[in-house]
Amino acid sequence: MDKDVCQTTCVNQQKVERALQLLPEQEILLGATEIFKMLADPNRLRLLHALSQEELCVCDLAALVDVTDSAVSHQLRLLRTARLVKSRREGKMVYYQLDDEHVESLLQEGLRHAEEG
Numbered sequence: 214m215d216k217d218v219c220q221t222t223c224v225n226q227q228k229v230e231r232a233l234q235l236l237p238e239q240e241i242l243l244g245a246t247e248i249f250k251m252l253a254d255p256n257r258l259r260l261l262h263a264l265s266q267e268e269l270c271v272c273d274l275a276a277l278v279d280v281t282d283s284a285v286s287h288q289l290r291l292l293r294t295a296r297l298v299k300s301r302r303e304g305k306m307v308y309y310q311l312d313d314e315h316v317e318s319l320l321q322e323g324l325r326h327a328e329e330g
Contacts, residue, residue, distance in 0.1 A: 251295045252323065256280070257288055262324075264298060265317050268310040 236242075251257055256278050263269055263277050275285040289309055292298040299312045311317050 247295055248297065248319070251292055251297055252319070254288075257292060258320070260285070260288060260292070261297065261311065261316070261320050264309055264311050265320055268308045270306050270308050274309065 237245075252261075259278050260274055263274065269277075271282050271285055271289065274289070275282045278285065289298060289300070293300060296312050297316050298309050300307050300309050302308075311320075
């Protein structure tokens with residue numbers, strides 16, 4: 214017998230309707246799905262964690278994860294599109310930082326949850 218499945222079918226319609234009313238709109242759910250997809254890669258998590266400590270340039274980040282500048286740039290482009298990081302140019306250098314405090318909170322909560330698991 215599967216411990217994750219009810220042994221009988223008994224739907225509590227009030228709870229189902231309440232849960233449906235509280236569900237975010239589909240567009241918001243899709244946006245959150247994209248964010249979690251970005252967090253599903255260990256190298257991207259390493260980049261985000263490093264950026265939660267301080268602003269870094271592409272070269273610094275490439276050295277951190279031991280991949281090419283172009284590979285890091287590709288990952289940063291994905292993270293920027295997902296609004297997880299933002300960049301600024303200073304001369305020939307491009308510096309990255311987390312987009313806002315929500316990203317840092319999300320990252321820290323995920324890591325804390327993994328540590329406790």
